[in-house]
Amino acid sequence: METGPLCDSSSADRYLVIDWGNSRLKTGWFAGPNLIDVGLYNSVDAVLGDFRERPVKNVLVSSTSRSGDEIRYQLTEMGTNVWILDSQTPVPIRKAYDTPSTLGADRVAGAVGATTLFPSQDCLILDLGTCLTADVVDRDSVFQGGLISPGVHMRFRAMHEQTARLPLVDVPVDLAEAWPVLTAKNTRQAMQSGVLNGLALEMNGLIENYRRERPGIVVLLCGGDASSFESRLKPPIFVVPELVLIGLNRILRYNVENLQANTPDVNA
Numbered sequence: 001m002e003t004g005p006l007c008d009s010s011s012a013d014r015y016l017v018i019d020w021g022n023s024r025l026k027t028g029w030f031a032g033p034n035l036i037d038v039g040l041y042n043s044v045d046a047v048l049g050d051f052r053e054r055p056v057k058n059v060l061v062s063s064t065s066r067s068g069d070e071i072r073y074q075l076t077e078m079g080t081n082v083w084i085l086d087s088q089t090p091v092p093i094r095k096a097y098d099t100p101s102t103l104g105a106d107r108v109a110g111a112v113g114a115t116t117l118f119p120s121q122d123c124l125i126l127d128l129g130t131c132l133t134a135d136v137v138d139r140d141s142v143f144q145g146g147l148i149s150p151g152v153h154m155r156f157r158a159m160h161e162q163t164a165r166l167p168l169v170d171v172p173v174d175l176a177e178a179w180p181v182l183t184a185k186n187t188r189q190a191m192q193s194g195v196l197n198g199l200a201l202e203m204n205g206l207i208e209n210y211r212r213e214r215p216g217i218v219v220l221l222c223g224g225d226a227s228s229f230e231s232r233l234k235p236p237i238f239v240v241p242e243l244v245l246i247g248l249n250r251i252l253r254y255n256v257e258n259l260q261a262n263t264p265d266v267n268a
Helices: 044-053 068-074 105-117 152-161 187-213 226-232 243-261
Strands: 002-005 014-020 025-031 034-041 058-063 082-084 123-128 131-137 142-150 218-222
Touching: 014 243, 025 044, 025 243, 034 044, 034 243, 058 105, 058 243, 068 082, 105 123, 105 131, 105 142, 105 218, 105 243, 123 187, 123 226, 123 243, 131 187, 142 152, 152 187, 187 226, 218 226, 218 243
Parallel strands: 014 058, 058 082, 123 218
Antiparallel strands: 002 034, 014 025, 025 034, 123 131, 131 142
């Protein structure tokens, strides 16, 4: 597990949010709106071990790979106040999306995180994970939609698996010091150049178009591969690695506050 303190707070309100991926779980421990600690775990048991040492009353879990029933079963030890983020969960934004039931929880959380950090501003969220998602939430806190494109490693795998002779390659180890040139001199480097330069050009094109359409739009970059592209995108760019966790915490607090006040979701 890797953890690191991010902010101290004297608030008595403690929250835990869990972003449950295909192979690992990422957690955010909050005091009110303040992110105190981030954890990265390879198993549910490891998360539960930390939870025993610092239990909290309210937990929110987001997962694109596990059902709500499975999550509740595996997290029974955490008690009854385990919230599962799904399409029916009240959130502090509105969704102008034709199929809200298919809208990924990570995309919703990223949008909520953006409005938390930049209220009353148009935001473009570029999330570089398994897929690249590019989503817009406007200054009125309305999720307007976006796009989904293959991510870095998916592009490498697709070239290898869908052709007979292209090898399986990955991101160069020394990427920070030696970005792939456009005119590569061998097949391996050509594939690396195609994936990395292609994604950079794709994202810069999106940024340029949205800046024309919505002058002053705030661009946020997050996701596991975000650091590889930070210096390749047209500034100003805000790199927020914990954007999804920040959004999840805002959603959790929003639901807890509504429950305590016994008020309905204003955005339902």
